[in-house]
Every structure is written in C-alpha cells, then in structure tokens.
Amino acid sequence: MDRLKVDFLGKEFSNPLVAASGTFGFGREYSEFFDVSEIGGVCSKGLTLKPQPGNSGNRLWEAPSGVINSIGLENPGVRSFLIKDLPYMNKLGTRVIVNFGAHSTEDFLEGIELLNKEELDFIELNISCPNVKEGGMAFCMDNKSAYDITKAVKEKSVHPIIVKLSPNAPSIVDVAIAVQDAGADAVSLTNTFLAMAIDINKKKPVFDNVYAGLSGSAIKPIALRMVHQVAKEIEIPILSYGGVSNYMDALEFIMAGATLVGVGSAIFADPTVMIDIKKDLEEYLIRNNIESISELIGIV
C-alpha cells in the first residue's frame, strides 16, 4: 500500500483520499460501514463558533448527476465539538482536518484560539460556504478580503491552515494566489457551486434561501479545470473536491495538480465508495508500474 502514500505539508497520508466536509459527519456514522482508518483523512462537518440550527425548508434537491444542498452549516459549535467530537475523530486512526468558518474576523480568531489548544492535523478555513452568511462566502469573493482573513488567521493559528475556496468567486485563481501570499499552507477547492431549483407545481424556489450549493458528478469537469488552473499558478499543495465517484476521477484531479483528493456526495449513494476507489487506485498503480502516486501529481 506504500504506493498510495502521500506527503501533505510534512505529514504522511496513507492514501490521498479525504472524506469531504459535510458528507461524513465526524466519522461516527460511516464507522459501521468500514474501518475509517483505511482512508487518508477525514474532514469534519463545517463548524462555526456558536451552534447553528441550519436552514429551514427543503435542504436537498436532486439534480442531474448531482445534488443541491442547503443544509446551512447546522453544527454543534466549536466548544461542543471539542468536547464531544474531536476526541472521537482523533481516535479514528486517520488524518483529522477540522473545517471551521465564521462571518466575522472576530469569530474566526476566537474559534482559532479555541482550536489552538487542541490536537488535530489541519484546519480547513471555510470562507466559501454558499448557504449562510456564517459560511463566510463574502471572504472569498474578493482577493483582498481573502488575503486579510487568511493573514489574520495564520498569525494566530498554531495549526496548518488549508483555505477552502469557492468556485463562485470572480477568479478562483486570483483568490488562491492571494491566500498563498497571505501565508496559507494549502488550499482546498472547490466548495459547492451556487445553484437553484424551482418547484414548478408550487411555482416557487425549492429552497427558502433561493440559491443553494451543487455538488456531485455534475461539477466534476469544471472543478477539475479550476484545480488545474490554480495548480499552475501556486506553489502550495491542493486538496481537491469536485464530484469524485471513482478512481479515474481521483486520478484526474491528481494529474491536474491535487495532492489530496476529497470524496463527498458519492458517499451518499455508496457508503463504501472510498474503499473501492482506494483499491482501484492501487491496482492502477501496479498495472502501470508506478511506484508512488506522488509521481502523478500535476503531471498534466
């Protein structure tokens, strides 16, 4: 299995596969389906400083080859997470990424201070949730805001920071460069694509918030293009997200420049899909006589 090992910011991942934020809870739910230590890392459900009840109304709507969600960052808040969930995550036997977002610089810094006291591998700075203002999407829509919040967080955090970028920004490449300049250790991309659905019988938007986030196979080619573009312009490593549902998708993202590959909504239809992807990646490497998957990062 050594062929699948990758180094990400000086930490070894047993394989490049990471369960994406919001699709995997805190790891408990999928432990009944497979040994979570088999995957490279787990990213927590998106957290905010204070508990959030999430959005009202419809939260899910199936789209062609994907799903639109408007969960609205329902979460127990950082303090509860640190007591009830982080200790559990730290026992999963895999790399732990804590996804954290806020709607103000003060809340970001207060949360980072709380996380500073804890054992974890990485913080994924969520400045890109499209569903609530607390998701901080405003921070990633322009380069200066993204630069400022990243710099402020970097100055405070003892943990490595992965900044999660939005595909809804005018130029995701420019935002990626800005957060790199501000000291981000890595970037992850993409968050969900701003989308919409209309209930033609009710003649109203499906979601109370009108717009919501699209994920799944439908976004894969676009997310892949964005990862490729960003990878060409930055030096820091990339954790990719974007509709991966099999090993071929994962390889595409790696060849486009991702070191780690997130798997998200594909888990919904097949709870053990990440185990299949891992096995198939290994077989691909053996079949093609490739000693390490790292050799493929960014080769395209």
Next chain:
Amino acid sequence: MAIVLFNKKIKDDIYMLKLKGKFEGKEGQFYMLKPKNTFLSKPISIHDIDKEGITFLYQVKGEGTKYFSTLKEGMEVDLFGPRGNGFDIENIDKDVTVIGGGIGTAPLYYLIKQIKNKYPSKYIRVYLGFTKEDYLVDEFKKIADEVIVDVGGIITHQVDFTKDDKYFACGPDIMMKSAYDLASKEGHDVIVSLENRMACAVGACLGCNVRTSGGNRKVCKDGPVFKGSEVY
C-alpha cells in the same frame, strides 16, 4: 445487491417490488434503493419481510421511482439498510388504532403484522384513506381485526379518538397532523412516521432534519418514527 423476484403494478402508479434474500429490518425501518438513473439512492420503507425476501410498496413520483417501476424479475438492485429507528412495539398494553393515508400505508402492513404476532389478543382497528382508489385493503383485512376505508374524504374524521388505544399513523403530513390534533384533545399521543428527502440516510449530511420540540432531529436516523407531540 439483490435480485428482483417480482415487481408488479398494484394500481395506477402504485407498485410492489419483492427482492430475494434474507433481509433484516423491523417495522417502520427503511432501505436505500439505488435507481440506475439518479445520483442519490431513495428511501423506501419495509412493507413486509418473509422467508423469500423483502417487499417494498412504492408510488411512482419522480425519476427514481419511475426507474424502479421498470424492474423485471431477475434484474439486480443495489440497496443498503435497514435504516432508521422503526416503530417501538414493546410493551403495548392497549388495543391499537392504525391510520394510513395513500402510500403512507406501505410501512403499516408490516407494523400491524408484527403487532398481531406479538399481541394476538389485542384488537387492531385500521383506518385507510385514499384520494382516488383504494389498494391492498383485502391484505390489511387478513391481518387486522377491523378495516375502515375512505376514498376521497378525510380519514381522520372517521377515527374514534375517544378510545383508549395506542395510535399509529403514516401518510401525508396534513393527515398525521390532523390525527395528532384530534387525538391530543382526547389525551392521546400518536406515533407517526415521517418522510423527507434524504441523501446519506445514515445521519451524516443533515439533509433530512426536522425541527422538533427537542431540537433538530434526523429523519433518517433519529426517525422516521417520532411521537406526534414532538413534531406537531
């Protein structure tokens, strides 16, 4: 993965699908069945389980159930489950009233069957409401003591809530709320089974959450069965 034993049209857009194999699941739980033409799996409640396999009763509503309606004997279906809490039928010390509306009758068949097996002496009254045409009424008559059917009306108006029974309901939200409102006036709670759009069905994505008196609850994991007093 399981093999289709049969998939037959019951009435209009109502179908019954039976899959071969040894399946687990208690009354009120559901399985996630994967259509080939949709991104997500679809939650379908257990209609019955026997030695041959598991039966699902479903209504064609969208692309996924439309796909299910095309399944033929011998074809394969991907599924996982059982999921959800199911009905609690421990310590029932009263007679039982069961209220079903439309395709909401699907999980009630297995519920009634299990209650009758466990408590043969308890009297089971069943009220079934349908919009246009009834279906499977004779099947319910075989396992219940009394079956009252209403087509086109309001089924909850026929229920005698003054009886000191244990009440169960599954159907359109408006029907379950009406049942709870009427029952609570007589001092009873109603055990209801909710429906919602789901993605993960394991409690991870929070897409199916509902607001309850005890805070947000996951329909897929904390439910689908709740007390009416929690949700209405």
